[in-house]
Amino acid sequence: xxxxxxxxxxxxxxxxxxxxxxxxxxxxxxxxxxxxxxxxxxxxxxxxxxxxxxxxxxxxxxxxxxxxxxxxxxxxxxxxxxxxxxxxxxxxxxxxxxxxxxxxxxxxxxxxxxxxxxxxxxxxxxxxxxxxxxxxxxxxxxxxxxxxxxxxxxxxxxxxxxxxxxxxxxxxxxxxxxxxxxxxxxxxxxxxxxxxxxxxxxxxxxxxxxxxxxxxxxxxxxxxxxxxxxxxxxxxxxxxxxxxxxxxxxxxxxxxxxxxxxxxxxxxxxxxxxxxxxxxxxxxxxxxxxxxxxxxxxxx
Amino acid sequence: xxxxxxxxxxxxxxxxxxxxxxxxxxxxxxxxxxxxxxxxxxxxxxxxxxxxxxxxxxxxxxxxxxxxxxxxxxxxxxxxxxxxxxxxxxxxxxxxxxxxxxxxxxxxxxxxxxxxxxxxxxxxxxxxxxxxxxxxxxxxxxxxxxxxxxxxxxxxxxxxxxxxxxxxxxxxxxxxxxxxxxxxxxxxxxxxxxxxxxxxxxxxxxxxxxxxxxxxxxxxxxxxxxxxxxxxxxxxxxxxxxxxxxxxxxxxxxxxxxxxxxxxxxxxxxxxxxxxxxxxxxxxxxxxxxxxxxxxxxxx
Numbered sequence: 340x341x342x343x344x345x346x347x348x349x350x351x352x353x354x355x356x357x358x359x360x361x362x363x364x365x366x367x368x369x370x371x372x373x374x375x376x377x378x379x380x381x382x383x384x385x386x387x388x389x390x391x392x393x394x395x396x397x398x399x400x401x402x403x404x405x406x407x408x409x410x411x412x413x414x415x416x417x418x419x420x421x422x423x424x425x426x427x428x429x430x431x432x433x434x435x436x437x438x439x440x441x442x443x444x445x446x447x448x449x450x451x452x453x454x455x456x457x458x459x460x461x462x463x464x465x466x467x468x469x470x471x472x473x474x475x476x477x478x479x480x481x482x483x484x485x486x487x488x489x490x491x492x493x494x495x496x497x498x499x500x501x502x503x504x505x506x507x508x509x510x511x512x513x514x515x516x517x518x519x520x521x522x523x524x525x526x527x528x529x530x531x532x533x534x535x536x537x538x539x540x541x542x543x544x545x546x547x548x549x550x551x552x553x554x555x556x557x558x559x560x561x562x563x564x565x566x567x568x569x570x571x572x573x574x575x576x577x578x579x580x581x582x583x584x585x586x587x588x589x590x591x592x593x594x595x596x597x598x599x600x601x602x603x604x605x606x607x608x609x610x611x612x613x614x615x616x617x618x619x620x621x622x623x624x625x626x627x628x629x630x631x632x633x634x635x636x637x638x639x
Numbered sequence: 640x641x642x643x644x645x646x647x648x649x650x651x652x653x654x655x656x657x658x659x660x661x662x663x664x665x666x667x668x669x670x671x672x673x674x675x676x677x678x679x680x681x682x683x684x685x686x687x688x689x690x691x692x693x694x695x696x697x698x699x700x701x702x703x704x705x706x707x708x709x710x711x712x713x714x715x716x717x718x719x720x721x722x723x724x725x726x727x728x729x730x731x732x733x734x735x736x737x738x739x740x741x742x743x744x745x746x747x748x749x750x751x752x753x754x755x756x757x758x759x760x761x762x763x764x765x766x767x768x769x770x771x772x773x774x775x776x777x778x779x780x781x782x783x784x785x786x787x788x789x790x791x792x793x794x795x796x797x798x799x800x801x802x803x804x805x806x807x808x809x810x811x812x813x814x815x816x817x818x819x820x821x822x823x824x825x826x827x828x829x830x831x832x833x834x835x836x837x838x839x840x841x842x843x844x845x846x847x848x849x850x851x852x853x854x855x856x857x858x859x860x861x862x863x864x865x866x867x868x869x870x871x872x873x874x875x876x877x878x879x880x881x882x883x884x885x886x887x888x889x890x891x892x893x894x895x896x897x898x899x900x901x902x903x904x905x906x907x908x909x910x911x912x913x914x915x916x917x918x919x920x921x922x923x924x925x926x927x928x929x930x931x932x933x934x935x936x937x938x939x
Contacts, residue, residue, distance in 0.1 A: 444745070444897060444898060445744070445745070449764065449769055449770065460760075464749065469749055470749065470892045470894060471892075471894045471897075472894065472895075472897030472898075500892070500893075501892055501893035501894050502893065554904055554907075554908065555908070557908075592770045592771075592800070592801055593800075593801035593802065594770060594771045594772065594801050594905050594908070594909075595772075595904060595905050595908050597744060597771075597772030597901030597902055597904060597905040598744060598772075598901060600900075600901050600904055601897030601898060601900050601901030601902075601904075602897055602901075604854055604895060604897060604900055604901075605894050605895050605897040607854075608854065608855070608857075608894070608895050609894075
């Protein structure tokens with residue numbers, strides 16, 4: 340009845356006898372409640388969101404549907420354990436390409452313990468979070484039926500430079516890819532960029548809608564929360580973004596979530612540049628992003 | 640020929656024998672170069688900006704005009720010292736009300752020394768920077784010819800809550816004010832809000848124009864930089880914002896300045912709320928910002 344998800348790219352995973360999320364075949368995702376306050380905080384967030392009538396429906400759609408909590412057998416065989424019951428975000432996709440992007444240059448919140456703050460502070464400085472306002476936290480890209488997925492270890496990219504991150508975001512929507520990150524940096528074709536990132540319902544449009552809400556909302560501050568981007572080459576599977584991981588959501592103190600918003604705007608800029616000029620030279624200075632690789636930049 | 644400025648609200652001030660900026664009567668502001676790398680970095684920024692043809696003129700207008708550097712007598716009597724020669728931003732105002740707002744939840748940059756980072760880190764946590772994405776760094780509000788200016792010590796407000804900051808932003812554009820911050824919290828009339836914050840050329844419109852540029856520009860990251868807001872009751876003196884203090888501007892590493900942008904969006908939200916509903920109850924929960932103080936919130 341319960342099985343380990345086929346397409347998890349980040350977070351605790353049920354393997355090697357560890358407790359991790361499981362899915363069923365009805366489209367539900369069961370996430371074990373962490374035993375410290377993180378578990379109860381995530382439940383509290385989902386309950387708050389469910390009862391908050393001031394969150395517009397179009398924004399609510401960016402969160403996984405919440406079906407309460409349930410005691411089910413833990414994946415590590417340790418017996419019954421409380422789980423969040425959530426929508427399985429990828430159950431409707433056949434061969435999903437997925438990217439988990441942790442948003443915000445700062446993953447710690449003021450009320451956290453000093454030990455937690457220092458740990459996050461160090462990690463934010465070691466990864467791309469500080470420089471870019473986000474870091475890649477996990478990803479898989481469907482290459483082909485034969486080759487399967489490109490699923491690099493997160494250590495390979497979470498401290499990447501802007502150039503590498505941009506290449507990963509290009510590879511995510513290209514057809515001429517292999518399982519190698521470095522090869523072909525110059526000529527990812529971005530063949531699927533117009534249909535996945537672009538268009539009135541594409542990922543960029545969704546990110547911009549989310550951004551508008553973040554410019555306004557003063558309910559929640561989201562720390563260590565991710566934007567999940569999912570798409571599939573199947574014609575009926577629409578590209579979508581979802582917000583995931585709410586164990587570190589805190590009250591807003593009456594200000595907008597400037598930390599999340601800043602990182603979101605940074606991600607938006609990367610994606611809009613790929614749409615505007617998919618073949619910009621990756622090795623050109625960043626201020627020169629309107630030039631392209633044809634050797635002719637006279638029409639800048 | 641040189642004199643101490645009448646209307647400086649933040650930064651090093653020429654008093655008690657300290658070296659500080661001076662002005663002349665032709666509208667120039669002379670800022671002493673700091674002796675460590677901050678001085679040379681600020682000069683380098685102004686020179687870079689002057690030669691950067693990709694910065695639009697409408698954005699360039701938000702920076703003080705730069706007239707190079709000049710050796711002039713230091714205000715502390717220590718002899719000739721190099722000074723930045725800048726536009727005196729308040730020389731055209733008779734009785735300017737001024738607010739200096741340091742933008743960004745983080746005032747340190749990755750390349751700084753560990754000692755500098757730790758000092759800024761502590762201060763950002765102690766002040767409102769962390770929670771609000773900015774802190775009030777200095778201000779004066781013209782009360783009346785007789786009463787002069789309300790010019791509180793920065794210690795009184797730089798670690799303020801969102802409610803206090805909002806009240807200061809209201810008092811900045813109100814006519815029924817005294818020199819006391821706390822008195823009358825509930826009934827600042829915001830009489831000048833429509834003409835100062837609002838309108839197609841008002842402060843909000845200017846902040847939004849600046850925001851659009853920050854969503855796009857990848858030239859500079861501005862740390863410890865302030866937005867200066869200036870206005871005057873004189874009919875010919877237009878409300879204006881300027882960016883000031885560039886001793887900690889660094890290369891962008893090919894990402895937008897998400898730290899500055901997030902803080903700017905937070906400030907924009909405060910000001911737009913004051914314009915939308917100047918008489919919102921300061922003691923109401925922040926999520927309830929559409930209610931007002933008339934006791935009737937049925938038309939929310």
